[in-house]
Amino acid sequence: MFDWRMQLQQAWPIVGLLLLFIGSVFAHEKANEVELSASSKAAKLEACAAPTEDMRRNHMDYLFHKRDQTMYKGIRTADFSLRECIDCHVSRPVADEFVPINAKGEFCESCHEEVGQKIDCFSCHRSTPDEH
Amino acid sequence: MSTKSISHSAQLAKRRLLKAAVTGGAALWAGQGYKLFAAAKPDEQPVTSAVRWGLLVNVSQCGDGCDDCVTACQAENGWGSGSSDEQQSNALQVAQWMRKLDVHNPLDGSTFSLPLMCQHCDSAPCVDVCPTGASFKRADGIVLVDRHTCIGCRYCMMACPYKARSFVHEPLFDQRAHQPRGKGCVESCTLCAHRVDKGKQPACVEACPHGAMVFGDVNDPNSEISQQLAKVSSRELRKNLGLNAGVRYAGIPVV
Ligand code: SF4
Ligand code: SF4
Numbered sequence: 001m002f003d004w005r006m007q008l009q010q011a012w013p014i015v016g017l018l019l020l021f022i023g024s025v026f027a028h029e030k031a032n033e034v035e036l037s038a039s040s041k042a043a044k045l046e047a048c049a050a051p052t053e054d055m056r057r058n059h060m061d062y063l064f065h066k067r068d069q070t071m072y073k074g075i076r077t078a079d080f081s082l083r084e085c086i087d088c089h090v091s092r093p094v095a096d097e098f099v100p101i102n103a104k105g106e107f108c109e110s111c112h113e114e115v116g117q118k119i120d121c122f123s124c125h126r127s128t129p130d131e132h
Numbered sequence: 133m134s135t136k137s138i139s140h141s142a143q144l145a146k147r148r149l150l151k152a153a154v155t156g157g158a159a160l161w162a163g164q165g166y167k168l169f170a171a172a173k174p175d176e177q178p179v180t181s182a183v184r185w186g187l188l189v190n191v192s193q194c195g196d197g198c199d200d201c202v203t204a205c206q207a208e209n210g211w212g213s214g215s216s217d218e219q220q221s222n223a224l225q226v227a228q229w230m231r232k233l234d235v236h237n238p239l240d241g242s243t244f245s246l247p248l249m250c251q252h253c254d255s256a257p258c259v260d261v262c263p264t265g266a267s268f269k270r271a272d273g274i275v276l277v278d279r280h281t282c283i284g285c286r287y288c289m290m291a292c293p294y295k296a297r298s299f300v301h302e303p304l305f306d307q308r309a310h311q312p313r314g315k316g317c318v319e320s321c322t323l324c325a326h327r328v329d330k331g332k333q334p335a336c337v338e339a340c341p342h343g344a345m346v347f348g349d350v351n352d353p354n355s356e357i358s359q360q361l362a363k364v365s366s367r368e369l370r371k372n373l374g375l376n377a378g379v380r381y382a383g384i385p386v387v
Contacts, residue, residue: 071278073178074270074329083309124279124314126307 037091037099037107045088049079059085082121087129100127172331184273185323185378186350187337188357188366191246192383193344199232201247204339208324210308217304227298227313229321230336242385247336247345250275250296250321251369252378258288258297267318273378274323284316293370296320323378350378 036043048055050062066080078084089107091099101108102122112119173179206214211227218226230249237243252275258267259275266282269275277288277297289297297320300313307313310326324334332338337345348357360366366382368375 067280069178071276072268072270074173074272074325075176075178076326076329077175086309123303124307124312124317126309126312130309 035107035110037089039092040089040107041092042088042107048088049084082125083129086125086127090128096131098128102127173329175329179270179272179274179329181271181273182351183349184351185252185328186273186348186357186361187252187323187334187379188346188360188382189246189379190344190346190364190382191244193342194245194247194340195342195344196234196243196245198342199247200339200341201336201345202230202232204335205230205249205321208308208327208335209311209322210306210313211298211319214308215304216306218300218302221301225299225301227300227319229296229298229319237385244383244385246381246384248294248296248369249336249379250292250323251294251375252321252323254376254378256375257291257293257373261287261291263287270325274325274328275320276322276325277318277320279312279314279317279319282317284318286318288318292320293373293375 042048050058055062062080063082063085067082069075070081086101090101091106093099099106100122102119103109104113108119108121203213206212206229208214209229211218211229230247232245233248234243234245252269252273254269254273256267256269256275259269261267263285264281264283266278266280267275267288268278284299286299289295289299297318299318300315303315304313311322313319324332324336327334333347337347346357346360348355350358350361352358360382361380364382366380367384368377368380
């Protein structure tokens with residue numbers, strides 16, 4: 001006779017694995033979301049200097065290009081300037097107070113930690129807006 | 133996606149308009165405070181060799197014991213007293229983008245004092261010797277260090293006849309946003325390129341209470357600096373080296 005209970009017992013490991021797999025897909029989805037700090041200016045804007053997908057993939061190239069434009073040619077426009085990135089994305093828990101953008105859990109660091117990329121920008125660049 | 137980016141660029145445009153209005157207002161207001169150049173370069177335009185920035189220091193007007201230019205440079209660029217850093221470096225190691233030199237002639241007892249900083253040489257020895265290309269000269273004559281490329285070999289410090297460069301020995305924090313600086317890189321006076329690009333004068337020139345410094349385009353015969361250079365006798369420091377310095381000094385007693 002066909003024993004359903006028996007079948008179910010044997011199927012448990014498979015069901016468990018399936019659940020784990022689905023869970024990991026969702027977890028992965030979540031990790032892919034760059035969390036904007038709610039207190040940042042960026043959270044109030046619809047998109048970045050380029051569409052979000054583009055920025056995720058290519059921000060480093062845009063930054064490199066802009067840095068050379070600025071340094072060698074004195075082109076000081078706002079788009080893709082690291083200073084503007086910081087100004088827009090930094091957490092502002094209280095007016096005129098900032099959390100360094102490379103601090104744990106902050107905009108730059110959270111994503112770079114996720115992908116295991118060390119950020120070297122802030123050994124020279126200021127990590128908060130400079131208001132004075 | 134497209135609606136998003138359209139509305140975003142509209143937002144950006146609005147922000148820029150606002151910014152322009154604010155800057156315009158500030159320029160009007162600052163009219164008397166410091167001189168804005170007649171034609172500030174638009175932000176998106178690259179610097180060109182049609183301009184060569186120069187500085188004329190009138191030593192006879194330079195106050196004895198006054199170092200307002202140095203303090204202003206420190207505050208503007210975040211070094212020395214303008215920063216809380218460099219706690220571990222000794223007095224010979226700390227950054228010195230600009231210093232006041234007291235010159236004493238033992239033969240006749242005469243003294244004078246002058247500010248010394250990067251002379252923004254036309255044939256810059258620092259650029260010549262740099263093995264990585266980090267030391268470079270902009271089209272408008274301003275000599276800078278690209279810290280992204282500098283390996284900290286300090287060859288340029290050896291080559292500079294004016295001892296104008298410094299090396300950063302320790303981790304720094306709290307830099308000025310417009311002036312990144314950090315451990316392992318060489319640095320020197322930038323002629324306040326970030327200000328000049330915005331049509332302002334270098335911080336030292338603006339701060340000098342004795343009006344001893346004139347900044348401007350030496351390629352433009354109508355600029356104040358060109359007029360002064362034509363009128364008063366001035367010289368390059370170590371002219372014998374033939375570097376065609378961008379910084380000139382007037383009023384140095386001839387011995
Ligand atoms: S003064 Fe020194 S640092 Fe400045 S351009 Fe000349 S050699 Fe280079
Ligand atoms: S210290 Fe940096 S800027 Fe100076 S010569 Fe070496 S690499 Fe070039």
